[in-house]
Amino acid sequence: MWDYLQNLSFWDWLGLGTVLLILEVFGAGGYLLWIGVAAAGVGILTYVIPAMSWEVQFLLFAVLSVLTALYWWRRQRSVLRQSDQPGLNMRGSELIGRTFAVHDAIVGGRGKIKVGDGVWMVVGPDTPVGNQVRVIAQDGAILKVEAV
Structure with missing residues (x-):
């Protein structure tokens, strides 16, 4: 197991990102989308910097997962507040x-x-x-x- 972790390649991260995005298609409600994007991002960074240790890769994955989820959450909140139909779904x-x-x-x-x-x-x-x-x-x- 340790040997596998010490030799993670960008293919592993891209594969994880692909699997997460496929699972998102089956109805995870957006939760796996941003984790999958973060995994793909780590895969790209691992391709550019192949000597990156597995600890740094996992740390980047965690940070990117949180940052992409927060970005989307804030974007969705601002879009909901700026509705051009504020009375929508409030029949009376x-x-x-x-x-x-x-x-x-x-x-x-x-x-x-x-x-x-x-x-x-x-x-x-x-x-x-x-x-x-x-x-x-x-x-x-x-x-x-x-x-x-």
């Missing part, structure tokens, strides 16, 4: 501030409004059918309204 948030007619009377603080071709449950002051209400907040699938 685009309704806040808009007014709608009451579909089923709000009695005892609960009722329904019609929005497009759908009906939403609402909570708010008692209001008869047909009167206008303004959506002021969302709590899950229930909208909070006030009389207009």
